[in-house]
Amino acid sequence: MRGEKYTGDVGETQNKCGKQRFLDFLGGKRLRLTAQRRAIVETVFSTTQHFTADQLLAWARKRDRSVSRATVYRTLPLLTESGLVREMDFGKGQTYYDPNYADHPNHSHLICEDCEKIVEFESEKIARLETEIGQKLGFSVTRQRLQITGSCDELKKRGTCKNLDPRSANSAALHEPR
Amino acid sequence: MRGEKYTGDVGETQNKCGKQRFLDFLGGKRLRLTAQRRAIVETVFSTTQHFTADQLLAWARKRDRSVSRATVYRTLPLLTESGLVREMDFGKGQTYYDPNYADHPNHSHLICEDCEKIVEFESEKIARLETEIGQKLGFSVTRQRLQITGSCDELKKRGTCKNLDPRSANSAALHEPR
DNA sequence: CTGCATGCAAAGACTTTGCAAGAGA
DNA sequence: TCTCTTGCAAAGTCTTTGCATGCAG
Numbered sequence A, B: 001m002r003g004e005k006y007t008g009d010v011g012e013t014q015n016k017c018g019k020q021r022f023l024d025f026l027g028g029k030r031l032r033l034t035a036q037r038r039a040i041v042e043t044v045f046s047t048t049q050h051f052t053a054d055q056l057l058a059w060a061r062k063r064d065r066s067v068s069r070a071t072v073y074r075t076l077p078l079l080t081e082s083g084l085v086r087e088m089d090f091g092k093g094q095t096y097y098d099p100n101y102a103d104h105p106n107h108s109h110l111i112c113e114d115c116e117k118i119v120e121f122e123s124e125k126i127a128r129l130e131t132e133i134g135q136k137l138g139f140s141v142t143r144q145r146l147q148i149t150g151s152c153d154e155l156k157k158r159g160t161c162k163n164l165d166p167r168s169a170n171s172a173a174l175h176e177p178r
Numbered sequence C: 001c002t003g004c005a006t007g008c009a010a011a012g013a014c015t016t017t018g019c020a021a022g023a024g025a
Numbered sequence D: 001t002c003t004c005t006t007g008c009a010a011a012g013t014c015t016t017t018g019c020a021t022g023c024a025g
Helices: A011-028 A035-044 A053-063 A069-081 A124-137 A153-158 B012-028 B035-044 B053-063 B069-081 B124-137 B153-158
Strands: A086-088 A096-098 A108-112 A118-121 A139-152 B086-088 B096-098 B108-112 B118-121 B139-152
Touching (some): A011 A035, A011 A069, A035 A053, A035 A069, A053 A069, A069 A096, A118 B124, A124 A139, A124 B118, A139 A153, A139 B124, A139 B153, A153 B139, B012 B069, B069 B096, B139 B153
Parallel strands (some): A108 A139
Antiparallel strands (some): A086 A096, A108 A118, B086 B096
């Protein structure tokens, strides 16, 4: 595979720096590091899964029962503002958040319309084309958002889809992070 | 400009077929052509602008006062199901709809973060790369959704942005369609 | 200490839906 | 006529916010 440098889970090790970078972000804005914020941030950067506000609340509460829904909703904008997490719209009516922008600031999503699984990937070639198109239209590209939707070839041929395999990461099936 | 075949307004003439194609879609599903649906559909396909449910309601009511909010919300899914209109998320909290998929089924959006204007474009090269990436990951690409965000070069150099010019079409500033 | 942050509950924004009346085909 | 559609208003879902209390720096 050439051009696509990254697919799937990046593991927890790399993501650790996401947490630290967010703490630095907070410090830079003279914002306080409260127990609740710590619980939320640790939750977010200990997973590579996409999540909703509701899921984040449930997960963060396991670390600190005192985390409230309001604080989750107040922290989410900080996370997106830091650039380490980004809002995603899967047309499901609620906003999903992707914590993988800390390690992969320019990745894209391929969504399987059969099993709803999501594969993350990066493409240098597409990034270059985007910059080029932006230039031609008179803009300096600052970021991009690409979702490719497709159907699973394996499912079509074999009647089952390997993405249903729980080992595949970054799926839309949102389990609990540890 | 090569690769990008289309930018900006496509005019009303081409869009007329959007309406007819939707009426055919209704007929194919044995759905009735009511006065309210007609007003909504004529509104949608007489503009190239992106709109919200609320705006569509206001506009459609000018053609037929009897159009209700409920009918707008019930018709929107039919429009998206037909493939002639697509939901768009600009992170504004509400869903926007783009009626330009009838004429340009695979176009993308460039969004200016300075003036919020939106330029539509098509790129054959990117489309090919997407298909290629999909294949490598084991999927048959059925559709894509690409948003490029950038800052306006002109604004940076001259202190003003030509996209503020009302002549530029498909802008985020949603005026009334005729 | 001082002011930012929090939890709670109420409010808000947008969208969906049950139901009786209305109207295409 | 026979259903599919509609308008209305109530309900639903997700998110934001006012306020008194709490706590980090």
